[in-house]
Amino acid sequence: MNGHAQTTGMDRGLPKPAAEQHGWSELWKKEDYWAIWMGLGMVLLALLFFYGGSSFIKSLSVVPPSYTDFSAVSKHLAAKWGWYAGLYLFFVVLFTISSNIMGFNAREFIVGFTILFVLSLLILIVGSQKTVANLGFEPPLLALLLGLVVSNLFRLPKWLDTVFRTEYYVKTGIVLLGATLPFTLIIQAGPIAFLQATIIAVCTFVTIYLAATRLFGLEKPFGATLAAGGSICGVSASIALGGAVKAKKEHVSIAISMVVIWALVMIFVLPIVSKIIGLPAGVAGAWIGTSEFADAAGFAAAAAIGDEAAIRSFTLLKVVGRDIWVGLWSLIMAIIACTMWERGNSTDRRERVNAMEIWWRFPKFVIGFFLASVIITLVSLQFSAAEFNKVLTPAVIGPIKNLRTWTFVFTFLSIGFTTRFRELTSFGWKPLLAFAIGVAINVPLGYILSVLVFGHYWANI
Template structure:
């Protein structure tokens, strides 16, 4: 899920952004996210190999019961928080400058984002937070939604609310915690389950939309937006089939609305059904419509398992691992496939029916153009950690590698995800969600219902043995 493009639009009339718009970008956001994620992993490993660790930089509040203990912990790590902000600001600013965006405005807005994220971590570290379900991802999303819909955000904050950028960096870092051996084992299952869901959900939404007299291109954008990867898919397919800009906007609005509903509903339903973490993560990965929202839901359920004292079965990390295997490894690869297939259909059939000029060739490289490049970074990170792990026994990996190398990367990943969740809330307006129209809403909602039920059946019954064993 991403509203980073919309966020950037919010302040586009400022002088700094006008100048930035004239600069030619170097690379793409996907590749810069890959570069930053792999750079962080390389630094972490370099320090680990030299007998040190990056964990002094990967700070987060400790569990606290009273304000006195909290104050002492924050004071003891004040230098670490300052260094962490500088580190994030520097590496992010390099990418922002290369993309031709206003660095000064980004840094100012990012400072606010960092401070608020730190406060969210503080609330999440409260000893009673689990009792009230105050998990950082959900706090960030809820707080952002409240602020964005009650107050008018200043334009200078908009350049820092880059949802896709933060989530892509976080996913690359996530690869460092998910060895390739696990992907090789569960990946085929994830791809198979994702294939079933992608095909069924697309044709349900597309068929319903056509029955409601919605134009073919618009129906295709709605269908892929629900079947694959939400906002990214809607944007990619709108370009591939040459849909109108407002049609892509409606699809994005529907994706954002339902993704927000699901980020709260799926963890709650998973807990009500007593689902183990691996199965819940797979269900979330199958039924959510956006990477960021799904990661928030999966991480919240994993945190619940971690702090609920056995009330939720399964390894806490299994929820997020299953989500990534289902969504990133499984469903997201369908963006390129759908873009390529629908581009052929649009140019060979729909254009001809509409009397438009038909392109003589549809380039096979469309798959590569639309393929989410951050998945490559995820796989590289996973392969690297697999290589590192091969030099240790399992006991040594858990006692030596995990605390000094993997755990700090997990902490940095959690910061990146929190930036993302907060940005989602701050860039989502309920007023926009209410202006989509009845027919597109009806078609998409039918797809949502089918997606959720099918995802549950596949995750909790058909492929349950695979997801149950995840993390064991």
């Protein structure tokens, strides 16, 4: 969708809603698979150096330390500048090669990524200042704010779009996140996460769809595409389901815009309200997981809570609970579209829904998330709890978290740099109102489930 008037920061590099070719080439041409190769590759590399007795990955995954006096961080940078240069080369080589294979211009990407990396480093330095961090301005949120200010005050060169690969960065970060969540925790939280996520997804989907089609008279495929964006996994769901029901290209773009608008609002509202009413971090993360509309924005909101428990519960609800439904929902809506909405057309009557649709639409990066979790879980079986915290965490888990932090900052800068408010207001009021009605149901229901019904569990996640 690059170059379209409604292109937004959360849809860079995503597949277009039109019919696509499927086959083995997806393994090296789709960013979902590249996110798996990148994320798992980093995890395996960390383990390889760990078992080889080397601290290379620990040294390479460098981030600015927390500080009150800037002299402390300046000494850190003076001592570690070589590792920062090495980390830049590590990222630029991997992301450039993979992006070039996926069809992006390598020269433009290298130049753009250099700018992105330098800005990310500056943001991490500012966000590591204790006063700034205590105010809730975590690096991802600072990255988003900087990007929004720049993109809405200045006109950026079009070629920079090559490096603003929002979904690619966040999917890679999610795979890395899997390595920090033991699989036993995912299994334990699975039933609760699935139940809560299913209630939210069904209620929100039905609300937005009925509001769009019955209340505002929008086309059924359009209403379904809007509903998918608000109930399942934001941009990816809008594109996947839009393709499944043959929604118009402009309708998919509008659905993406709705996701972006409300996702940006919730980045600020949910953490602030959670802190004001004193929600435990795990409970706040669960509420964010049920009430945010995009993975990238949700991670920013969860990170703003300032506790790893919020990120864990958010991931279990949003990534594990809601995102993996995109394939099944796309299949169901494809069947409905073919057998009911389009049955007046003789050609469509003869059309049969391919049983592989569920696999084609399934967000493959979620597989990488689970595999990373399984790998680290198997490795952790060799250690007692004390040994895990003393040995494996600083040598493997810590470096993976640092690499994850970098990918998330890349993500939020990309969102900010590609979100222009003037473009987001050019679609009329009906889609916005239909989506807003869904939000009015989603957020209170998410609070009830996260705080009143399952609060005891999420508080101890």
